[in-house]
Amino acid sequence: MKSSRLFAWIALAIGATYFLVPLIGTFEFSLRMRRGEYSFDAYQSVFSDMQFRATFGYSMLMGLLTIVFGMLLVVPTAYWVRLRLPQIRPLIEFLTLLPLVIPAIVIVFGYLRLYNSSSFLPLTNSTNGTNLLLMFSYMTLSLPYMYRAVDTAMRSIDVATLTEAAESLGAKWPTILFRCIFPNVMSGVLSGAFITFAIVMGEFTMAALLNRPAFGPYLQFVGANKAYEPSALAIIAFAITWLSMGLLQIVSRFQKTAPVKA
Amino acid sequence: MSFLTLSNIQKSFGPTQVVKDFDMAIEKGEFVSFLGPSGCGKTTVLRMIAGFETPSGGTITIEDRSLADLKPNQRNIGMVFQAYALFPNMTVAENVAFGLKVAGKPKAEIDARVKEMLGLIKLDHLAGRYPYQMSGGQQQRVALARALAPKPQVLLLDEPLSALDAKIRVSLREEIRQIQQQLGITTVFVTHDQEEALSISDRIVVMNAGRADQIGTPADIYNRPATRFVAGFVGTLNLIKATVVDPAAHRVSIGDQGVTLREALDDAKPGDAISLALRPEAGSIAPDARGDTALVGTVTSSNFLGSVIRTRMDVGGSSISFDMFNSPGLTPPAAGETVTLRFTASDLLIIRD
Numbered sequence: 001m002k003s004s005r006l007f008a009w010i011a012l013a014i015g016a017t018y019f020l021v022p023l024i025g026t027f028e029f030s031l032r033m034r035r036g037e038y039s040f041d042a043y044q045s046v047f048s049d050m051q052f053r054a055t056f057g058y059s060m061l062m063g064l065l066t067i068v069f070g071m072l073l074v075v076p077t078a079y080w081v082r083l084r085l086p087q088i089r090p091l092i093e094f095l096t097l098l099p100l101v102i103p104a105i106v107i108v109f110g111y112l113r114l115y116n117s118s119s120f121l122p123l124t125n126s127t128n129g130t131n132l133l134l135m136f137s138y139m140t141l142s143l144p145y146m147y148r149a150v151d152t153a154m155r156s157i158d159v160a161t162l163t164e165a166a167e168s169l170g171a172k173w174p175t176i177l178f179r180c181i182f183p184n185v186m187s188g189v190l191s192g193a194f195i196t197f198a199i200v201m202g203e204f205t206m207a208a209l210l211n212r213p214a215f216g217p218y219l220q221f222v223g224a225n226k227a228y229e230p231s232a233l234a235i236i237a238f239a240i241t242w243l244s245m246g247l248l249q250i251v252s253r254f255q256k257t258a259p260v261k262a
Numbered sequence: 263m264s265f266l267t268l269s270n271i272q273k274s275f276g277p278t279q280v281v282k283d284f285d286m287a288i289e290k291g292e293f294v295s296f297l298g299p300s301g302c303g304k305t306t307v308l309r310m311i312a313g314f315e316t317p318s319g320g321t322i323t324i325e326d327r328s329l330a331d332l333k334p335n336q337r338n339i340g341m342v343f344q345a346y347a348l349f350p351n352m353t354v355a356e357n358v359a360f361g362l363k364v365a366g367k368p369k370a371e372i373d374a375r376v377k378e379m380l381g382l383i384k385l386d387h388l389a390g391r392y393p394y395q396m397s398g399g400q401q402q403r404v405a406l407a408r409a410l411a412p413k414p415q416v417l418l419l420d421e422p423l424s425a426l427d428a429k430i431r432v433s434l435r436e437e438i439r440q441i442q443q444q445l446g447i448t449t450v451f452v453t454h455d456q457e458e459a460l461s462i463s464d465r466i467v468v469m470n471a472g473r474a475d476q477i478g479t480p481a482d483i484y485n486r487p488a489t490r491f492v493a494g495f496v497g498t499l500n501l502i503k504a505t506v507v508d509p510a511a512h513r514v515s516i517g518d519q520g521v522t523l524r525e526a527l528d529d530a531k532p533g534d535a536i537s538l539a540l541r542p543e544a545g546s547i548a549p550d551a552r553g554d555t556a557l558v559g560t561v562t563s564s565n566f567l568g569s570v571i572r573t574r575m576d577v578g579g580s581s582i583s584f585d586m587f588n589s590p591g592l593t594p595p596a597a598g599e600t601v602t603l604r605f606t607a608s609d610l611l612i613i614r615d
Contacts, residue, residue, distance in 0.1 A: 158345055164314055165347035165405075167334040169361035169412060183351035 023238065030231035042232035051218060052233075059207075059215035062131070063200035066138040067193040070146050073139065075189065078150045079181055082159045096147040099140050104205040107140060112209070130210050137206040142199050146192035153188025157181075194244035201240055265290035265325060265448055266311070266416055272319035273306050273472075280306050282472040284320070291446040293439065295459035298469035299495065304452045307469075308418050311450065312341050324415060340409030344421040346401040348393040354404050355380070355389040361412035379407040382441060399430040406438065410445065417442070419451040423458060431455075435462050456496050460484060468492045490613045493539045500542065501613065502580045506534040514538070517578010522554040524607040537613040542572060544609035545584035547601050556604045557582070564594040575601060 033041040046052050081089050099107065115123040115133055123129035159181065166176045182189070207214030219237070223230040264287035273281035281303040288294050296304035309315040311322055313334035322329045329337055340361075348357050358379050362372040380386040383403040393401055402422055409417060419438070423431040439462040442449050453459050459466050460480040468476045468483060468491070476488040487493035494501070504514040509527040513520055514536065523538075530536065548556065559575035559582065570585040571594045584603055586592060595601050 157350065158347065161343050161345050161347040162349065164312075164334070165341070165343060165408075166349075166360070167314075168312060168337075168339060168341040168418075169408070170335045170338070170364045171360075172335060175364060180349050180351075184349070186351075 023235075026231045026234050030228055030235055033228040042228035043236075046222075046229050046232050046236065049229075051213075055213050055215045055218035058213050059201050062135055062138060062214065063197045065135050066142060066200055067196050069135065070139045070142055070196055071150075071189055071193070074143070074146045074150050074192070075182060075185065076177065078147060078154055079159065079177065082151075082154050083163060092147070096143045100144050104137075104141065104203075105209070108137060108206050108209045111137060124210070130212060134206060134210050134212050134214070137210070138196070138200050138203065141203065141206070142192070142196035145195040145199075149188040149192035149195070150185055151188070153185035153191075154181075157184045191248055194248045198241045198244050202237060263326070264288060265292075266450075267323045267326075268307070268311070268320065269323075270320040271307065271310065271317050271322065273303070273310060273315060274318045279318075280472050281310075281317075284472075284474055286467060286474065286477065288448060288450070290448055293442050293449045293451065293462060293464045295451045295453055295463040295466045296469055297453055297456060297459040297466050297496070299454060302469040303472040304454075304467075304469045305420055308420055308450060308452050311416065312339055312418055313337050338412070338414050339416045339418060340412065340414035341418040341420065342402070342405045342409050342422045344424050346393070346398070346405045346425075348401055348405055348408070350393055353390050353392055354385065354396070357393070357404055358408045358411050360408060365412055375411055379411050382410070382444075383407045383437075397430075398426050399434055402426065402434060403437070406441070410441070410447070415448065417447050417449045419449065421452055421454070423453070423455070431458070438462065460496070468495060470495075486611065487539065487613070490537065493611070493613050498542050498583070500540045500580075500582045502538045502540060502577075502582060504536050504538050506530045506532055506536060508532065516557060516580060519557055519578065520554070521557065521610065522607055523610055523612065525612050527612070539611045539613045540582065540605060540609055542583045542585040543570075545582075545603040545605045547584075547586070547595065548604035549602065555607050555610075556602050558600065558602050561595045561597050561599045561601055563597055566594075573601075575603065577603075 030042045031038040031040065033039060033045070077092070081092050111133055112124065113119075115121055115129075117125045123133045162180055162184070163176055166180045171180070201215055202219070203214070204216035204220055208217045208220070219230070219233055222233055266288040268284055268286045271281055271284040272279065280301075284303075284307060286294075296307060298304045306315060310317050311329075313329065313332065349360065352360065355376050358376045359372050362375055367375075376389070377386065380389055383406060385400060385403055385407070388396065388400065393404070396404070402425075405422070422438070423435055426434065435458055438451075451459070451463065460483070463480055465477060466480055466483045467474050470489075470491045476483060476492045478486075478488075483492065483496055487496060487499075490501070493499050502516055504516050504521075506527055507513040507515050507520060509530045509532065512523040512525065512527055514523060514527070515521075516538070527536070557577045559577035562574045562576055562581070564571055564573045566588070567585075569588055571588055571592065572583050572585050573595055574581055574583050576582075582603065586594065
C-alpha cells in the first residue's frame with residue numbers, strides 16, 4: 001500500500017515536471033526582454049500592439065458566434081436523436097468524429113472548392129461571407145467536443161419523460177427545448193462552449209487559408225518575427241485555456257441538478 | 263353518459279399487438295385502476311389517453327369529443343410519472359407553476375394556485391427547494407400538485423408509487439385518494455400492485471395480454487374473479503381440481519370427498535373435470551365438521567406471517583392453504599395432523615378459463 005502510494009507520487013511528479021518545466025522556461029524567457037533584469041516588457045509590447053488587440057477581439061467574437069450557432073445546431077440535434085431517432089445515434093457519433101480524423105487543411109480546401117467565387121454559393125466573394133465560412137469551419141472543428149459534451153449531459157436526465165411531462169402540462173416544442181431541456185444540459189453546453197472557445201482562439205489553418213485576421217495567424221506571425229513576444233503570447237494563450245477550464249469547473253460545481261442516478 | 267370512453271382500442275407495435283379490443287367507460291369523478299402484470303398493456307392504454315401513443319384502432323372520447331386530433335399538449339390531461347419527472351432546474355413552486363405559465367395565466371392567479379396546490383400536498387414550506395433536495399415521496403407529491411395545478415379534466419397516474427419504499431407507498435396512496443375525492447377529478451391509475459388497486463379504486467380493470475379480463479369494483483374482483491387469470495393474480499387463491507358428480511344438485515367431488523356448490527354447473531356432465539377456487543381466509547378449522555361444506559385433509563406445513571398463520575393441507579392430491587388470525591394462545595396445527603376445514607358454499611367458486 002505504502003509503495004503504491006510512493007509510485008503514484010513519483011508518477012505525478014514526473015508528469016508535473018514534463019508539463020511545468022517547459023512552461024516555467026517559457027515564462028522565464030518571456031520576462032527577459034530587458035537586459036540584465038526580469039520585466040513584463042514583452043507582455044507590455046504584446047498588449048500595446050494594435051494587431052494583437054484586433055486579432056484577439058476578432059477571434060473572441062468568432063468564438064462567441066461559433067458557440068451560439070454551435071449550440072443551436074448541436075442541442076436540438078442531440079435532443080432529437082435521443083428522443084425520436086436513437087437508432088441513428090452511431091451514425092451521428094461517427095459524423096461528429098470526422099473533424100478529428102480529417103485534417104483541417106483538407107476541410108478548408110474542400111470549403112474553398114465548394115464556396116469559392118465561381119461556385120453556386122460564393123461565400124468567399126465578400127468579407128462577411130468569408131467570416132461566415134470561417135465560423136462554420138470552427139463549428140465543424142468543435143463538433144466532436146460539443147456533441148459529446150451535450151450528449152453526455154442529456155444522458156444524465158430522462159429526456160423522454162421530461163418532454164412528456166412538459167407536453168402533458170400544455171408546453172409546445174420551443175418551451176420544452178429552451179425551458180425544460182436546455183437549462184438541464186447547461187453544464188454540457190458550457191463544457192462544449194469553453195472547449196470551442198479554446199479551439200477558436202488558437203486555430204491557425206482555417207483562418208490563415210481563408211485569409212482572416214484571427215489570433216492564430218497572428219501568433220504564427222509574431223513567432224516568426226520576434227524573440228520574446230511569442231513566449232509572452234504562449235503564456236497568455238495558456239492563461240486563456242486555464243481560465244476556460246476553471247470556469248468549466250465552477251459551472252459544473254454550481255449546477256442545480258441532482259447527481260446522476262445509476 | 264360516460265365521461266371518458268375508450269371504444270374498441272387496439273394498439274400494435276410492428277407485428278406485436280399489445281392492446282386488443284379494449285372497451286371502457288369511466289364516469290366523471292371516478293377512480294379507476296388498471297391492474298396487471300408487466301407487459302399486459304396497461305401503461306400503453308394510459309399513454310394512448312395522454313396522447314403519447316396513437317391507437318392502431320378504436321376511439322377515445324372525453325364527453326363525446328374525440329381526442330384523436332388533439333396533441334398531448336392540447337388534451338388538458340394531467341399525468342404523474344413513475345420517475346417523478348420534475349424539472350431539475352426549477353424549484354418546487356416553479357414546477358407547480360409551469361403548466362399555468364404555459365397557459366399564460368396572470369401572475370396573481372398563478373401564485374394563488376401554486377399556494378393552494380402546495381397546501382393541498384402539505385409542502386408549502388418547501389416551495390423554494392429544488393427536486394434534488396427532496397425525498398422521493400415529496401417529489402412525487404410535487405409531481406401530483408404540478409399535474410393538478412392547471413385543473414386537468416382527467417388525471418393519469420402511471421405507477422406513481424413504484425419507486426417509493428413500502429411505508430411511504432401506503433401513506434401516499436391514501437393521500438392521492440383523499441386529494442382525488444376532495445377535487446372530484448376523474449383519475450386513471452396504473453399499477454401492478456393489487457393491494458394498491460384494491461385499496462383506493464372505485465373500479466379496477468384487470469388486464470391480461472392486452473385485454474381487460476374483468477372490470478369491476480374491488481370487492482367484485484376479489485370475491486368473484488371472472489377468469490382463472492384474475493383469480494390467480496388478485497390475492498392468494500387455492501385452485502382445486504374437482505370432478506362433477508351431479509350437475510343438477512351442484513355436487514362435485516374433491517378427491518374422495520363430496521361438496522355442494524352454490525353456483526350452477528352449467529352444461530357440465532357427470533365426470534367432467536373443473537377448477538374451483540377458495541380464498542385462504544375463507545376457511546377455518548372446525549372439529550368434527552364433515553359435511554357438504556367441509557374438507558378433511560392432512561397438514562403439510564404451517565407458516566407464521568405475522569398477523570396470520572398460513573397452514574397448508576393436502577386434500578385428495580390438491581394442496582389447500584388456509585389462514586388463521588394470530589393470537590398469543592393459538593397453537594397452529596402440526597405437520598401430519600388431520601384437520602377439518604370448514605367454509606360456506608358461496609366461498610367455493612367455479613373458475614372458468
